[in-house]
Amino acid sequence: MTLSATKPAYGWRPVRGNDVTLADQLADDLARRIKDEGLRPGSRLPSIRAMAEQAGVSRFTVVEAYDRLTASGLVQSRRGAGFFVAPRGTARPTAQAARSEAALDQPARIDIAWLLRNMFRESTAPGMPGGAGLLPAEWLDADMIAAAVRAVGRTVRGNFLSYGQPQGYPPLRQQISALLQGLGVPAHPERNLLTTAGVTHGLDLVARLLVGPGDTVLVEDPAWFVIFGRLAAVGARVIGVPRTPDGPDVAVLEQLAAQHRPKLFIMNSVVHNPTGHTLSAGAAYDILRIAERHDFMLVEDDTYSELHPGNAMRLSVLDRLERVILVGGFSKMLAPSLRVGYLAASPALVQRLAELKMLAGLTSPELGERVIHRILAEGQYRRHVERVRARVDAARERCIRQLLDLGFRIPSMPHAGMFVWTDCGRDTEGLARAAAERNMLLAPGTLFSPTQAPSTCMRFSVSMVDNAAAWRLLRELTGDGAGRA
Numbered sequence: 001m002t003l004s005a006t007k008p009a010y011g012w013r014p015v016r017g018n019d020v021t022l023a024d025q026l027a028d029d030l031a032r033r034i035k036d037e038g039l040r041p042g043s044r045l046p047s048i049r050a051m052a053e054q055a056g057v058s059r060f061t062v063v064e065a066y067d068r069l070t071a072s073g074l075v076q077s078r079r080g081a082g083f084f085v086a087p088r089g090t091a092r093p094t095a096q097a098a099r100s101e102a103a104l105d106q107p108a109r110i111d112i113a114w115l116l117r118n119m120f121r122e123s124t125a126p127g128m129p130g131g132a133g134l135l136p137a138e139w140l141d142a143d144m145i146a147a148a149v150r151a152v153g154r155t156v157r158g159n160f161l162s163y164g165q166p167q168g169y170p171p172l173r174q175q176i177s178a179l180l181q182g183l184g185v186p187a188h189p190e191r192n193l194l195t196t197a198g199v200t201h202g203l204d205l206v207a208r209l210l211v212g213p214g215d216t217v218l219v220e221d222p223a224w225f226v227i228f229g230r231l232a233a234v235g236a237r238v239i240g241v242p243r244t245p246d247g248p249d250v251a252v253l254e255q256l257a258a259q260h261r262p263k264l265f266i267m268n269s270v271v272h273n274p275t276g277h278t279l280s281a282g283a284a285y286d287i288l289r290i291a292e293r294h295d296f297m298l299v300e301d302d303t304y305s306e307l308h309p310g311n312a313m314r315l316s317v318l319d320r321l322e323r324v325i326l327v328g329g330f331s332k333m334l335a336p337s338l339r340v341g342y343l344a345a346s347p348a349l350v351q352r353l354a355e356l357k358m359l360a361g362l363t364s365p366e367l368g369e370r371v372i373h374r375i376l377a378e379g380q381y382r383r384h385v386e387r388v389r390a391r392v393d394a395a396r397e398r399c400i401r402q403l404l405d406l407g408f409r410i411p412s413m414p415h416a417g418m419f420v421w422t423d424c425g426r427d428t429e430g431l432a433r434a435a436a437e438r439n440m441l442l443a444p445g446t447l448f449s450p451t452q453a454p455s456t457c458m459r460f461s462v463s464m465v466d467n468a469a470a471w472r473l474l475r476e477l478t479g480d481g482a483g484r485a
Helices: 022-035 048-055 059-071 095-101 112-119 142-161 170-183 199-210 226-233 250-260 281-294 315-319 347-361 366-377 381-405 428-437 468-477
Strands: 075-078 082-085 193-196 216-221 237-244 264-267 297-301 324-329 341-344 419-423 457-461
Touching: 022 059, 048 059, 059 075, 059 082, 142 366, 170 193, 170 341, 170 366, 193 199, 193 347, 199 226, 199 264, 199 297, 199 324, 199 341, 199 347, 216 226, 216 250, 226 237, 237 250, 250 281, 264 281, 281 297, 281 315, 297 315, 315 324, 381 419, 428 457, 428 468
Parallel strands: 216 237, 216 264, 264 297, 297 324
Antiparallel strands: 075 082, 193 341, 324 341, 419 457
């Protein structure tokens, strides 16, 4: 390792042959001087040429170092004038500060916004396995997705520079149509399908199109909490229908429909979130008859259906997309950042939904849709789903055993899926609050009720099955300090 014999810049000498690049060395040295106030706010750094000559390094090295300091907020670039030390307080948080910010907050009341905020911190704060509806990255197939991204990048070229089609990438709609028709859903790629930026986007389009202030919308109780917030945003009156292992309580549904004349009923038919139950044939026929009698639409959220083995009962199969809108997507099984979903509905509704989609975002972001198309076209997706489902099934059985070992009760065993709806025998908001103090995210049952009623139930994700620290903490929080194996 030799030292450069060049004249140092601000006393810095590049160390060549080191594991640390010259750009990093220069950036680190300047960052230290800025933080120690050796370089005061507002002072001008040497020009790129002058710094390169003084330090005996290339201009590219200086550009890279200055760019890193600018990205960190320590330096500001002024067009035509050069680089200047930024005012105090503009630097990005350090890694240690970012870790501190990742700690869970303690709101006056645990609500949906709190859970959502902390769900998206989960990757930076370890030991929080209970709240997010995501599969661990290692359970998915990053290599398959990366290969599809590379293949799309090699083939599309100039197509990246133009808008996609508002109704969605046609070859992908053809594939979705084939998948749905294989399940018995009569979805024509042109007449019945519209792509979306995921299931949440699809549900949002439906709510904004069909629901106005004061309209009643029925949801399941318990149900996916995000939809409560979306419906509240359009001014809807949200009423819950109790969920049983066979589906919604049809007697209560009949009563509420007659009393409130709802516009919509939003539900899971296959792999209900959070209970993991699936609709029975008898309940499906009853729901369709009630919807026809009281003239309301049905929205079938198919998010977790691929975790169900074999074919399952769907309202969209029986109704043939006349009164039912089917919403599905690919993010859960492939990657959360691949926000590609779809709506299947009657031709008239698809046209109106496509117009609303254009008003909100002009057209489809085609890159992600091409990646999904590539994965489906290469025939790997079915085998991937089978592998993931098998892993989830095995994890769910182990997770159930460990939850029962803690003294918890499972009111009705899940048929499939990545969640276990568990009765903890105590107020689960209090349990979630105690867990948050220990930087562990849990999803209390109160969030899954449209009335936010207190609950002794908790939604656990089976992805926590191998997290020994999480199970130890649960034992401590529930008073099972002996820690049964």
